[in-house]
Amino acid sequence: MENLLSKVPDVLLMGPGPSCVYPEVYKALSAPTLGHLDGEFIRIMDETKGLLRDIMNTENAMTFPVSGTGSAGMETCFVNIIEPGDPVLVLVNGVFGTRMSDVASRLGAKVTTVEAEWGTPIRVEEVRKAISAGTSYKLVAAVHAETSTGVLNPVDEIGKIVAGTDALYLVDGVTSLGGLPVKLDEWGADLFYSGTQKCLSVPPGLAPCSFSDRALKALKQRSSKVPNWYLDVSMLANYWEGAKRAYHHTAPINMIYALYQSLLTLAEEGHENSFARHKQCHEQLVRGLEKIGVELMVDEPARLPMLNAVKVPDGVDEESVRTRLRSEHNIEVGAGLGPLAGKIWRVGLMGHTARPENVDRFLDALAKVL
Ligand SMILES: Cc1ncc(COP(=O)(O)O)c(C=O)c1O
Numbered sequence: 601m602e603n604l605l606s607k608v609p610d611v612l613l614m615g616p617g618p619s620c621v622y623p624e625v626y627k628a629l630s631a632p633t634l635g636h637l638d639g640e641f642i643r644i645m646d647e648t649k650g651l652l653r654d655i656m657n658t659e660n661a662m663t664f665p666v667s668g669t670g671s672a673g674m675e676t677c678f679v680n681i682i683e684p685g686d687p688v689l690v691l692v693n694g695v696f697g698t699r700m701s702d703v704a705s706r707l708g709a710k711v712t713t714v715e716a717e718w719g720t721p722i723r724v725e726e727v728r729k730a731i732s733a734g735t736s737y738k739l740v741a742a743v744h745a746e747t748s749t750g751v752l753n754p755v756d757e758i759g760k761i762v763a764g765t766d767a768l769y770l771v772d773g774v775t776s777l778g779g780l781p782v783k784l785d786e787w788g789a790d791l792f793y794s795g796t797q798k799c800l801s802v803p804p805g806l807a808p809c810s811f812s813d814r815a816l817k818a819l820k821q822r823s824s825k826v827p828n829w830y831l832d833v834s835m836l837a838n839y840w841e842g843a844k845r846a847y848h849h850t851a852p853i854n855m856i857y858a859l860y861q862s863l864l865t866l867a868e869e870g871h872e873n874s875f876a877r878h879k880q881c882h883e884q885l886v887r888g889l890e891k892i893g894v895e896l897m898v899d900e901p902a903r904l905p906m907l908n909a910v911k912v913p914d915g916v917d918e919e920s921v922r923t924r925l926r927s928e929h930n931i932e933v934g935a936g937l938g939p940l941a942g943k944i945w946r947v948g949l950m951g952h953t954a955r956p957e958n959v960d961r962f963l964d965a966l967a968k969v970l
Contacts, residue, residue: 673793673807
């Protein structure tokens with residue numbers, strides 16, 4: 601029988617994730633699988649937690665990777681905290697804010713949203729207004745890097761407003777972690793989740809999460825059981841913390857090796873150097889696009905370095921350009937979602953993809969296809 605894996609092409613992943621995987625991460629994936637309670641593996645788990653705390657800038661002890669993609673991280677944060685009837689404020693300016701609001705409402709939360717037009721950031725004043733309108737929110741949730749639009753939200757400023765209330769503060773860092781500074785303790789973020797397939801340059805499959813002591817206290821004070829067995833952090837803590845570890849579910853061992861390796865690679869490069877590399881590649885892309893008369897959708901101060909919303913020029917068929925980039929140049933870029941479908945390409949410069957030679961290759965290919 602033909603093995604289809606022998607035909608998998610080496611595509612330059614310049615979409616909204618997954619990104620190109622570090623070669624050393626591929627190597628880590630093929631290291632011998634250990635048992636999930638093996639002492640050697642527990643050492644790797646503990647080191648991974650420490651490296652995650654470093655890159656998230658937090659002292660939170662309960663900082664660990666959830667088994668599942670970024671959305672599993674999102675579910676973990678909501679399902680452990682929210683009980684039916686809880687008032688939740690979700691800040692929405694794209695697909696992932698919308699998804700958070702959906703996840704919260706499925707748990708019976710009373711969801712209020714502050715919205716901003718897709719392609720623009722959440723306005724801090726609107727958050728202040730919503731928070732001072734009288735409702736005592738249990739949770740306020742924001743997306744740091746909105747991957748559907750390429751917009752950076754002011755999660756630090758929003759954190760200052762939330763800090764003046766009793767609400768817990770949840771930040772989605774799926775696209776930002778590794779490519780932009782993430783400062784959980786400084787922002788006052790109580791809950792955080794990310795994903796491995798963006799600026800960490802690991803295949804999709806893990807969701808690094810962090811719970812503050814306040815978040816863990818809220819979890820302890822629930823009046824009902826967490827309605828999801830797999831994602832119950834009070835049970836997961838028995839596997840991820842303490843001198844004696846207990847089986848919860850069989851951890852995805854080799855994916856944890858891969859995350860560990862990626863965090864080591866980032867620490868060796870230096871986090872600040874990684875952020876600077878993302879920014880430089882973004883600027884190189886913007887300059888190159890300007891030369892061929894192509895514009896970005898998002899205004900300068902709110903542009904993400906790792907996800908560029910590129911306007912499809914008038915008269916150009918979005919899909920056929922994307923298809924030809926893939927078929928003729930082996931480059932993947934993403935399409936626009938929802939109201940932005942057909943209007944933008946999403947060009948990712950995430951993790952190992954964010955290299956000057958990749959930006960040049962993309963610009964050359966785009967110019968040829970256009
Ligand atoms: C900001 C953001 N949040 C959440 C998710 C969901 O992550 P996943 O697709 O890995 O489940 C994504 C995925 O693109 C994302 O970009």
